[in-house]
Amino acid sequence: MQRRHFLAATAAASLATPALGQAxxxxxxxxxxxxxxxxxxxxxxxxxxxxxxxxxxxxxADANPDGLQAAKKRLQVDRGYDDYRKMFDETQPDIVAVCPRHADQHHDMAMAAIQSGARGIYIEKFFVATPAEADSLIAASQKHNVKIAIAHRNRYHPTLPFVRELIQTGEIGRLLEIRGRGKGDRRGGVEDLWVLGTHVLNVANFLVGDPISCSASLMQDGRLAEPSDVHEGPEGLGLMAGNAVHARYQMSNGIITTFDSVANDGTENAGFGLRLIGSKGTIAIHIDKSPLAYLLPGNPFRTPTEPTAWIPITAAGIGKPEPRKDLRQMVEHHGFPARDLVAAIREDRQPLCDAVQGRTTVEMVCAALESHRQNGALVPFPLKHRDNPLSRF
Structure with a gap:
């Protein structure tokens, strides 16, 4: 375990935070x-x-006049604009934060930031509404050497590299499968897949590599969703259908990853995250929770004859106290990703959760929609069509 503790400490140190203060x-x-x-x-x-x-x-910048005044007061910022393009022209920023949750605005805002000469962009999850929009931004950012970081904040958690190391070194034996779930609240189904499931898919992508194929079904009130169920989703999600989704992904290392979400499933959000099921143990990852991960030793398919308990996993190791007192601030309030974006700009490297990874999560969502459109067919990556598949349903 000493080597693992060293690796975890190294990962945490790479995101270490100096004392906060004046710029x-x-x-x-x-x-x-x-x-x-x-x-x-x-x-x-x-x-x-x-x-x-x-x-x-x-x-x-805020196109809503009342919202702009409220934000200026809250942030104690003197300069406010109702047009973000004018803000770019007059301020020539190094970093642009694309903050709105409604993802249908992300592409145009980020593209304008790239064209303005910004060096880095931090963009709210999920990245964009279609793979085509992601393709466009990736091409432009590569041409102009702009670093794009996606606000999948759990991806920057210092415990996550340690979890991957536990998998690679056989702590839970042979990894057999990954099971992911959304919150399963009123947004269950495709809305949950977009808004919260992208967190889950992003973590799975980090742990076991890129997806190779997907098969999925969208359900509406217990039946397969039909073209008449397609509608414009909230929060700029675009076309969606189904209050339940069941998706199965084959990843590049052969591991099967599933994602399921059913509206109002009764779990009280407890399932939001992943289960990494191995032959000798199980790791649970709880998105946006602290501790982030837990280990349950033992063969998960053998009925236990003695009581067993989940053991917390921190950046310091299995069953070790969390070494960072500022962990909540640095994860929940974007300290880790913001510092990483600054470092990526200065070191001329990609952020830990970059636009390519953001595109992968978007494509994984769209692959589930495309598979359903094709009656559950196995859909390979990359997707041939780069739009929202339900536009062709």
Whole structure:
């Protein structure tokens, strides 16, 4: 276990946080785009730039006049714009935070940021509404050497690399499958897959590689969803159908990953996350919770004859106390990803959760829709059609 503890400590140290304080003389200029009433400013993607020592939030934009004034007051920022393009022209920012939760705005905002000369973009999850939009932004960002980071904040959790190391070194024996679930609340089904399931798919992608194929079914009130069930989803999700979804992905290393969501499933959100099922143990990952992960030793298919207990996993190791006192702030309030984006800009490397990974999660969602459109057929990656599949249902 000593080697594993070292690897976990190294991963945590790579995201270590100096004391927060005033911006230094080499600080990067940051701006934030929100849209009150259409996704607002996301999950705090605006204020993090005020808490880092090497960034300074210099302006914000919001097309809603009342929302703009409220945001200026809340953030104590003097410069506010109702047009984010004008903000880019007048401020020439280094970093642009694309904050609205409504993803149908993400592509145009991020593309304008790239064209303005920004060096880095931090964008609310999920990334964009279609693989085609992701393709467009990736091509533009590569051409202009702009770093795009996606706000799948659990991807930056210092415990996650340690969990992957536990899998690779056989702590749970042979990894047999990964089971993922959404929250299963009123948004169950395709809405849950987009809004919350992308967190789950992003973590699975990190742990076991890229998807190779997908088969899935969308259900509406217990029957297969039909073209008449297709409608525009909330939060800029685009076309969707089904209050239950059952998707099966084959990953590049041969592991099968499933994602299931059923509206109002009665689990009280407890299933939101992943189960990594191995021949000698199971690891549970609870999205947005602390501790992030737990280990249950033992063959999961053998009926236990003695009581067993889940053991917390932290960045320090199995059953070890969490070493970081600022963990909640750094994960929930985007400290880790923001610091990583700054480092990616300075070191000219890709962020830990970059646009390519963001595209993979979007494509995994669309693959489930495409498979259902083809009556549950096995759909290979990359997807041939780059739009929302339900537009062709």
């Amino acid at each position: 230094n003389s080499d600080s990067l200029k940051a701006v934030a785009i929100g849209h009150t009433g259409r996704g607002n400013f996301g999950h705090g993607l605006d204020s993090i730039w005020q808490r880092l020592p090497d960034t300074e939030l210099i302006a914000i």
